[in-house]
Amino acid sequence: METLKQLRDKIAAGEVKSVDAVKAIFERIDTIEPKVGAYLSLCKEQAMTQAKAVDAKIAAGESVGSLAGVPIAIKDNMCTTFGTTTCASKILENFHAPYNAHVVEKLLASDAVIIGKCNLDEFAMGSSTENSGLKQTKNPWDTTCVPGGSSGGSAAAVAAGLCSGALGSDTGGSIRQPASFCGVVGLKPTYGRVSRYGLVAYGSSLDQIGPLTQDVTDAALLLNVVAGHDERDSTSISEEKAPVQDYLAELDTPVDGLKIATVPHLNAGADASVQKAVEAALEVYKQQGAEIVEIEMPYFDYAVSAYYVIATAEASSNLARYDGVHYGHRSRDAKDYVEVYSKSRDEAFGTEVKRRIMLGTYALSSGYYDAYYLKALKVRNLIRQDFTKAFEQADCLMLPVSPTTAFKIGEKTDDPLQMYLADVYTIAVNLAGVPGISIPCGFDENNLPIGLQIISEPFSEDQLLRIARMYEKHTDWHLRKPEL
Numbered sequence: 001m002e003t004l005k006q007l008r009d010k011i012a013a014g015e016v017k018s019v020d021a022v023k024a025i026f027e028r029i030d031t032i033e034p035k036v037g038a039y040l041s042l043c044k045e046q047a048m049t050q051a052k053a054v055d056a057k058i059a060a061g062e063s064v065g066s067l068a069g070v071p072i073a074i075k076d077n078m079c080t081t082f083g084t085t086t087c088a089s090k091i092l093e094n095f096h097a098p099y100n101a102h103v104v105e106k107l108l109a110s111d112a113v114i115i116g117k118c119n120l121d122e123f124a125m126g127s128s129t130e131n132s133g134l135k136q137t138k139n140p141w142d143t144t145c146v147p148g149g150s151s152g153g154s155a156a157a158v159a160a161g162l163c164s165g166a167l168g169s170d171t172g173g174s175i176r177q178p179a180s181f182c183g184v185v186g187l188k189p190t191y192g193r194v195s196r197y198g199l200v201a202y203g204s205s206l207d208q209i210g211p212l213t214q215d216v217t218d219a220a221l222l223l224n225v226v227a228g229h230d231e232r233d234s235t236s237i238s239e240e241k242a243p244v245q246d247y248l249a250e251l252d253t254p255v256d257g258l259k260i261a262t263v264p265h266l267n268a269g270a271d272a273s274v275q276k277a278v279e280a281a282l283e284v285y286k287q288q289g290a291e292i293v294e295i296e297m298p299y300f301d302y303a304v305s306a307y308y309v310i311a312t313a314e315a316s317s318n319l320a321r322y323d324g325v326h327y328g329h330r331s332r333d334a335k336d337y338v339e340v341y342s343k344s345r346d347e348a349f350g351t352e353v354k355r356r357i358m359l360g361t362y363a364l365s366s367g368y369y370d371a372y373y374l375k376a377l378k379v380r381n382l383i384r385q386d387f388t389k390a391f392e393q394a395d396c397l398m399l400p401v402s403p404t405t406a407f408k409i410g411e412k413t414d415d416p417l418q419m420y421l422a423d424v425y426t427i428a429v430n431l432a433g434v435p436g437i438s439i440p441c442g443f444d445e446n447n448l449p450i451g452l453q454i455i456s457e458p459f460s461e462d463q464l465l466r467i468a469r470m471y472e473k474h475t476d477w478h479l480r481k482p483e484l
Helices: 004-012 018-036 044-059 102-109 152-159 176-182 216-226 272-287 300-321 337-348 351-364 369-393 416-423 427-432 461-472
Strands: 039-042 071-075 113-118 165-170 185-188 208-213 259-262 291-294 396-400 436-443 449-455
Touching: 004 018, 004 044, 004 216, 018 039, 018 044, 018 071, 018 113, 039 152, 044 113, 071 102, 071 152, 102 113, 102 216, 113 152, 152 165, 152 176, 152 208, 165 185, 165 216, 176 185, 176 436, 176 449, 185 216, 185 461, 208 216, 216 436, 216 461, 259 272, 259 369, 272 291, 272 396, 272 436, 272 449, 272 461, 300 351, 300 369, 300 416, 300 427, 351 369, 369 396, 369 427, 396 461, 436 461, 449 461
Parallel strands: 071 113, 071 165, 259 291, 259 396
Antiparallel strands: 039 113, 165 208, 185 208, 185 436, 396 449, 436 449
């Protein structure tokens, strides 16, 4: 299948019509989607209208946007005025948003064709997409395995060729981990690099939108479109403080004198096949002149504990708005206001969402705030310091994305702690607010993809993408596709 950029260039040159490209995607969806279950909803009528408009512009010689005519999917926790915005939850199953998310506005302004909204763990709470309240998504490489989460639908759609690229959101690894499990590229930008306006909140100080694509070039192209300041998001960084780069401009220029930091004791916690693939990836960098330095990050081990206090506390606050009154599901059995609130939430929230709300409410309650939430914030600051020190010694940090490859559907659903540990390598990046990317770097003995995680300084996505591209140019892992 052609990459996003290849298809974009052909459409812009008039070699391929957007209408034909979009029709071909929907035909593939008709065949493959029943096996994968990546989408919660499709926007066929709107997509064809958009595609026809792009073709008309090109035929008339008018200028078109940088994603003109290309079929893009988005995770269904981003608001759209078309279709529903469900967050894969029964509480929002019939919710129609009154406005578009900032990233959706940017996609439409770039003449992208939005073809559908992808499945996720309910309210982005999970690591396997098994927590979706609406359907099960399967890994295109092995449909008995999970695609990862929470952006599992977006990752599966890209891997299965059901779109040219997709957007996901990453709160604790929710772009990078499914990208690793599905053998695609997943980029979590610096916190504040992409506006969260219109992203349904899970953990407001952690959430960040980013691209899932077939290769690094496509990730750079999508980031070019969605990155930038938005005055409607108070956490969006200003152009003066961190101007948006053209992430494609120097993408193929290797980083001279590259220094890569590794943390041996962290790598040792991964499965043997994952360790072997990461070590082999480091050798590819060495052959290009990179220097490997071993460092210590003493507070990294506390990231999971700190994250599940901070994230659940923020979730508890953010999800209080689903009260059965303003919008969303309302219980028909409620006798008074208290029951409207309690029964509506009990009926429509899934088990994992309830668990996280209760954990967060407990951590914020009187008598426990200092013991848990405040302490977690202090640990978060120590983790940030770990990254600051790491980047004083090297240009980037390289780690596995996940300790394992994709696991079987149902394997970890009865053990929440084991599920939480699937994000042990990714969570710290969100706590520190730094950018990270997952790129394919091999396969295990069961032919399941393995991802390499590269992490760099805040607002250094241009360098991060160049480092990732250095590896990609010398390997072909990203070219391999699942047989469906």
